[in-house]
Amino acid sequence: MSVPRTWRNRRALYSLEGSKCQKCGKYYFPGRTRCLDCNTSGLENHNFSGTGKVATYSWVYTPPKGFNNRIPYCLAIVELDEGPKLTTQLVAVEEGDVEIGMPVEFSFRKISSEGDEGVITYGFKFRPKNYPNHLKKK
Template sequence: MSDLRVPKLWREIPQHYRLEASKCLSCGRIYFPPKTICNNCKSKNLEKTALPRKGVIETFTIIRNAPSKYELYAPYAIAIVKLENDVKILAQITDCEPAKLQIGMPVEAVIRRLYDDGENGVIHYGFKFRPVF
């Protein structure tokens, strides 16, 4: 595993950074990542909503042959996480040996480096989930 130093950008992200989704005000469906038009009822009447940061692993798969920008992390696990409000999101699991993951394991959202954009050197951040012990 290579040395993933914590860049300045990460330290500057506020503690209260939200796991932001959008909610359709017509039919109630929640989208993550946020959408501006509801797939279900075609309404454009959506508002930003914060998702709970905790949930459980509903199912997961281990990725061994990663796309090139994620090679650094392989093998890693991708899971469907069922959040406390029953919304399900697909996310990478971090801070845990993939072999130790279990269905039903409690997890929480954290901000992590996702990948470097090789062409312009931009480091992309996003949410991953880590087990809560």
């Protein structure tokens, strides 16, 4: 990711900033300025709560360039509590731990690094909800 592009997206990456339509209440991630449902413009920024559930997932063994040292890793589509879905990596899980509907929460991690001298991109990934107490019986 280029430096200006990462910088423009930093609030979405760092704290799940999207947008909400004041008129019809629909949430968007990533954020947008005009509502797709009611065509209202000038949507306000909204910080998502950072909790949701796994809509679907896949374990990646053949990754794109730059992710070779992390395989296997879990790529998932997470449905946020407010409604929008996003693609993200699941962390703090091993194969067999993940299932559809599993509650998850925001985790701050390194996304990529341009070699040893380039910029490091940080942002959201997701992990089991109530980490590190997620395995304890209620």
